[in-house]
Amino acid sequence: MSRILSRIREMPRNFGRKVRNSLAIFGGTVILYGATQYYLAGKRTLPSKFVLEVDLTHGVIENNPQNLGTALEELLVGKNKQVVLHDLLMTLDKASQDPRCSGLFMRLDGNPGGVAQIQEIRDAIRAFAKTNKPTVAYADSYSQGAYYLASAFDKVYVSPAGEVELHGIAAQVPFLRGALDKLEIKPEVVRSDDSKTALNIFSEYGFTESHREQMTMILRSIFGQMTSDIASSRHKTPAELVSLVDRGPFLASDARQEKLVDDLRYVDEILDIMKASIPLNAAKDLKAVPYKRYKSFNDAQERGYLQRRKRQHQDKIALIYLTGSIAHHADSESPDVTDSGRMTKAFREAIKDRTVKSIVLRIDSPGGDAMASDIIWRQVNLAKEAGKPVIVTMGNYAASGGYYAAAPADFVLAQPGTVTGSIGVIAGKPVLRGLLASKLGVNVEEITMGRNALITSPLNEFTPEQRTQMQDIVHRIAVRFMNVVANGRKMTMSQVEKLATGQPFAGDYALGLGLVDALGGLPSAIKVARERAKFKGEPIVEVYPRPKGYLAQLALEVRGFSDLDRNSAMASLFGQCLPVVSAMRAFLNIRSNKPLLATPRIDFFAK
Numbered sequence: 001m002s003r004i005l006s007r008i009r010e011m012p013r014n015f016g017r018k019v020r021n022s023l024a025i026f027g028g029t030v031i032l033y034g035a036t037q038y039y040l041a042g043k044r045t046l047p048s049k050f051v052l053e054v055d056l057t058h059g060v061i062e063n064n065p066q067n068l069g070t071a072l073e074e075l076l077v078g079k080n081k082q083v084v085l086h087d088l089l090m091t092l093d094k095a096s097q098d099p100r101c102s103g104l105f106m107r108l109d110g111n112p113g114g115v116a117q118i119q120e121i122r123d124a125i126r127a128f129a130k131t132n133k134p135t136v137a138y139a140d141s142y143s144q145g146a147y148y149l150a151s152a153f154d155k156v157y158v159s160p161a162g163e164v165e166l167h168g169i170a171a172q173v174p175f176l177r178g179a180l181d182k183l184e185i186k187p188e189v190v191r192s193d194d195s196k197t198a199l200n201i202f203s204e205y206g207f208t209e210s211h212r213e214q215m216t217m218i219l220r221s222i223f224g225q226m227t228s229d230i231a232s233s234r235h236k237t238p239a240e241l242v243s244l245v246d247r248g249p250f251l252a253s254d255a256r257q258e259k260l261v262d263d264l265r266y267v268d269e270i271l272d273i274m275k276a277s278i279p280l281n282a283a284k285d286l287k288a289v290p291y292k293r294y295k296s297f298n299d300a301q302e303r304g305y306l307q308r309r310k311r312q313h314q315d316k317i318a319l320i321y322l323t324g325s326i327a328h329h330a331d332s333e334s335p336d337v338t339d340s341g342r343m344t345k346a347f348r349e350a351i352k353d354r355t356v357k358s359i360v361l362r363i364d365s366p367g368g369d370a371m372a373s374d375i376i377w378r379q380v381n382l383a384k385e386a387g388k389p390v391i392v393t394m395g396n397y398a399a400s401g402g403y404y405a406a407a408p409a410d411f412v413l414a415q416p417g418t419v420t421g422s423i424g425v426i427a428g429k430p431v432l433r434g435l436l437a438s439k440l441g442v443n444v445e446e447i448t449m450g451r452n453a454l455i456t457s458p459l460n461e462f463t464p465e466q467r468t469q470m471q472d473i474v475h476r477i478a479v480r481f482m483n484v485v486a487n488g489r490k491m492t493m494s495q496v497e498k499l500a501t502g503q504p505f506a507g508d509y510a511l512g513l514g515l516v517d518a519l520g521g522l523p524s525a526i527k528v529a530r531e532r533a534k535f536k537g538e539p540i541v542e543v544y545p546r547p548k549g550y551l552a553q554l555a556l557e558v559r560g561f562s563d564l565d566r567n568s569a570m571a572s573l574f575g576q577c578l579p580v581v582s583a584m585r586a587f588l589n590i591r592s593n594k595p596l597l598a599t600p601r602i603d604f605f606a607k
Contacts, residue, residue: 190462319362407488
């Protein structure tokens with residue numbers, strides 16, 4: 001009894017200690033977050049004349065909201081060095097109009113991004129150059145993607161010991177059927193059309209005729225775009241450029257001889273070179289301002305109290321991101337996965353907000369769950385019914401489920417190198433009974449009630465009747481997909497049926513087929529959204545759903561590593577095998593035969 005009374009007496013003391021500790025941790029976190037935000041904001045003044053210095057060594061990403069966790073991570077361990085594409089494009093546009101900015105210098109070591117992203121940045125560089133401000137690209141060595149981007153600049157420099165990896169593009173597809181056979185895993189796959197190849201790496205031993213044809217078609221289109229763009233920028237004919245590609249890669253001295261680069265220099269020489277191309281009165285005190293400092297300076301101007309109050313009541317364009325695989329009830333906020341619930345929240349916020357006059361939906365997704373894609377399609381239609389135009393801009397991918405979501409939009413833009421279309425459905429499951437029995441000695445027995453009780457089981461093959469039933473389900477969903485496209489794109493069913501083979505198309509080809517309305521990127525989409533909503537003046541562009549409060553952000557961060565963190569670790573371990581690992585994970589997740597609207601990813605600039 002005395003022990004119990006002693007514990008009761010200690011409870012207030014322990015409780016108070018826990019409260020104090022919790023408040024101290026929370027207070028310290030808030031203070032550290034504030035310090036982080038101040039640190040990230042950088043200096044509050046800029047030189048009277050400067051060159052904007054952008055480092056894309058770590059590439060671009062579509063969306064990475066600045067929250068509590070990412071801010072602390074950036075301060076403490078120096079991560080998040082990737083640049084958000086929309087931020088980069090807007091910053092380049094501001095710098096081009098800023099009288100203090102006298103030029104642009106971009107470092108391009110590494111791979112800056114996918115084909116469509118590179119094309120979008122090239123557009124921004126050309127727009128910047130039209131203001132008669134010099135643009136300079138530099139790399140110790142250029143990857144092929146980096147050189148594609150660099151060729152858009154006025155001057156291209158490389159280290160004397162570097163190289164230019166201009167040698168053509170390829171798609172290497174590892175087919176795992178033989179390995180699955182050895183493990184006695186049987187893939188059960190049902191397709192709406194033979195050209196729907198999302199799971200071919202599991203079901204086939206090599207390229208089928210239709211698979212090879214569609215891959216060749218996309219590669220030919222991307223290669224033609226790349227060689228034509230580089231040839232134009234470097235004042236060569238496409239034939240001359242293709243001839244050079246067949247002789248690549250090039251050491252730095254050879255690249256200069258072939259006029260692929262302008263000169264061989266070290267990075268510390270670039271600012272002096274730029275001073276020489278700028279009027280003397282501007283070049284005298286010319287300094288380089290890093291991208292993050294310049295962006296933070298502009299952000300700080302918008303974070304003031306009066307600016308925030310003004311923005312609350314100012315008309316806006318809502319920017320909503322659909323990136324990565326499309327999932328239904330995903331338990332992650334990774335940019336590699338888009339949950340239909342999160343998309344619903346984003347659209348509902350934008351629809352409810354009276355200051356939002358139009359919506360730009362940025363899609364960079366190869367597709368995913370059919371149900372989730374349909375839910376997102378519904379939100380696009382609800383926004384239109386609410387009188388808010390929806391403009392779609394496509395990134396590297398907007399295929400299958402990604403295209404399903406795009407189809408009802410008021411206007412659709414793609415880059416020439418976007419992979420889109422892929423109208424079709426696929427479903428299946430891996431059958432693991434052989435693996436368990438033969439390799440692991442596991443005997444599974446079952447008792448069933450209902451003829452199709454085991455239709456979703458990963459241990460049982462489809463019976464003939466079940467395969468017929470699954471084929472019917474896939475066909476009916478494919479018909480719904482075709483209706484979505486026909487209604488959204490104002491096409492007849494006969495027109496859509498000709499395209500509904502599962503074939504993905506490059507953006508320039510999709511334009512000719514009527515699957516997109518124009519070629520362009522985020523800035524073009526924002527311009528169309530502004531025109532459709534009849535904005536007076538320059539509208540605010542705001543990402544939806546809005547960032548969570550500090551406590552909610554903290555709760556999300558302490559849950560553990562996100563899928564992105566795990567993928568980063570996997571990437572360092574498996575390198576180019578990561579797409580296979582990701583695809584395998586997706587395949588093993590098809591436990592319930594959920595129909596998929598998916599397209600395989602292709603790394604065109606893989607080394």
